[in-house]
Amino acid sequence: MNDDQGKNNIALAERNMGALMKIRERFEREKPLKGLRIGMALHITKETAVLVKTLQAGGADVAVAGCNPLSTQDDVAEALRAEGIKAYGYKGETSEEYYKFLNQVLDLRPHITIDDGCDLITEIHLKRTDLLGELIGGCEETTTGIIRLHSMEREGALRVPIIAVNDNKTKHLMDNYYGTGQSTLDGIIRATNVLFCGKTVVIAGYGSCGKGCALRARGLGSNVIVTEVDAFPALQAHMDGFRVMKMEDAASLGDIFITVTGNKHVIRPEHVARMKNGAIMANSGHFDIEIDVKGVREMATEAARVRPFMDRFTLSDGKEVYILAEGRLINLSAAEGHPSEVMSMSFCGQALACEYLVQNRLENKVHLLPEEIDEAISRLQLEVMGISIDKLTPEQIEYLNSWQEGTS
Ligand SMILES: NC(=O)c1ccc[n+]([C@@H]2O[C@H](COP(=O)([O-])OP(=O)(O)OC[C@H]3O[C@@H](n4cnc5c(N)ncnc54)[C@H](O)[C@@H]3O)[C@@H](O)[C@H]2O)c1
Missing domain, CATH: 3.40.50.720 (NAD(P)-binding Rossmann-like Domain)
Structure with a gap:
């Protein structure tokens, strides 16, 4: 394997994740995540690396473990570690190692968790309840995680607010479908x-x-x-x-x-x-x-x-x-997961969900991101793809807000 393969793959992903890179530029200027510790359990892919660096640009200290024993891209994990980023896991790790790596992420004492499948949140609720005090909330990437979180909510077991990033239109109708x-x-x-x-x-x-x-x-x-x-x-x-x-x-x-x-x-x-x-x-x-x-x-x-x-x-x-x-x-x-373009939209959702958790006090429930944020991600993605769309005219806005007018 080329020693620079992980680095090259991350650079290629950055090229194809224009929307997330725009959020990174803003995060660099505004530092909305300054002083926060973010613990992640996501597939360690080149796209996840771009998210890690985006959260870091926003001021966060980040640790990441894989969320599946076979999905870590070793070249990418290596490239992250070479930059001093806490990245735990390798492709083919055992189940015991998998949980060990999750716990190494939890040792960071995260303020925010980002899960793909709800394993960090489950681990915290079952075994690491001491972490609940500092935890502001969590973000969930996939349908299976959301199903688990809804059961926790129904049983009254959920002790932190969670943003269901999977349920953004720009996530499940793009990533799950096209990806x-x-x-x-x-x-x-x-x-x-x-x-x-x-x-x-x-x-x-x-x-x-x-x-x-x-x-x-x-x-x-x-x-x-x-x-x-x-x-x-x-x-x-x-x-x-x-x-x-x-x-x-x-x-x-x-x-x-x-x-x-x-x-x-x-x-x-x-x-x-x-x-x-x-x-x-x-x-x-x-x-x-x-x-x-x-x-x-x-x-x-x-x-x-x-x-x-x-x-x-x-x-x-x-x-x-x-x-x-x-x-x-x-x-x-057996492959590399979704192409970067769709992961860009999913991870815009993750980055903005972290910012939203910091800016809002939420109840211990599963929350959707406001529609305006989802809409903003669509607009950003259209912008980076160079696609312009029409704007409602004042007459159309008035028409859509009225009920008196029928057939002409
Ligand atoms: N591979 C990936 O990269 C990737 C990406 C996104 C989601 N996922 C995962 O894929 C799974 C599906 O996600 P989704 O967003 O499509 O969920 P979804 O809820 O939109 O769809 C799941 C469908 O499966 C059906 N179903 C449930 N039990 C069934 C059974 N016994 N037989 C036949 N159909 C059954 C449900 O009725 C539902 O229509 C989840 O585990 C999710 O976490 C994987």
Whole structure:
């Protein structure tokens, strides 16, 4: 590996994260995070490095650990450490090491946490409650984290305010949709070099991520089947032109399976038993629980690693099926995660959420960022892409605010 690879990758990300760089310029001038300690558990990618440096530019002391044992980009982590930044983790770390690194971040005694999956906040609430006194609040990056936080809120367990950055339009309708759509297929292709056209791709979950994956798989010429548990997204998938059915029916039809539900054991041994010889399973949901990997391992007569992110399982009838990246999110394990352009919008949300937490006293609940901030991120992104849009005329504003005027 080129010694400068991490540094070069970060510079390339900076080039493609114009909106976040504009926030960095303002942070450099205004120092809105001066004196704050920020503890992060995010995938350590080149884009995360750009966020770390942006928060530092705002005056914060930052420590970062990975939020998944397979997603750290070692060259980037190394480049951060070379600059004296506290970056903990490496690709392929064990579960014990994973929690050790999270706790090294918590040793910073953060005023603000930035989580992707809610592990720092959970760790603080379960084991490090001494940190609650200094904690102003936290920011959450992904749908799975938000689901966990809402359960904490419902049970009255949440002891700090949290900003649901994932729920910004400029996050889940961009990153989860366009980002996961592209990078999930990228991960599967890098892991297997499989041809997508002509294949039947089964996508479990038709939320923001599932819609993106279905769109991109169709774009590559695949026949897409969607499985769902909720009626409305199932209906949407049908109206978007995809076949919708139960996983037990899709199991025997699919060549490639992608789970993006945020739920547990969506593909189970009884489904795997019905799969075709050579079927490939990949997960792009946050945790490695969507495919019951342990169940598949137990039903297999033989298991072998055939490529770095591709495990083959031989079943008792002689059929072979594959699971990619041990069921961990494929786009960050076998590829590089989302392209910088979409992460720029997500991380504008994180940077502005930190500033918002400092400027506002919030209740111990899960909060949305105000719509004006989300709108400002859209405008910034349009600006860096050189796109101008129309402005409402005074007559249009008056019309939209009135009710008397009907057909002419
Ligand atoms: N890989 C990545 O880089 C990346 C990026 C963003 C989000 N995520 C993660 O992806 C997952 C999905 O996120 P999202 O934003 O699309 O969530 P979402 O809530 O928008 O969509 C999830 C969908 O899955 C459906 N679902 C739940 N259980 C199911 C089951 N048993 N079978 C079929 N469908 C089921 C739900 O009804 C819902 O429509 C989360 O874990 C999220 O954290 C990953």
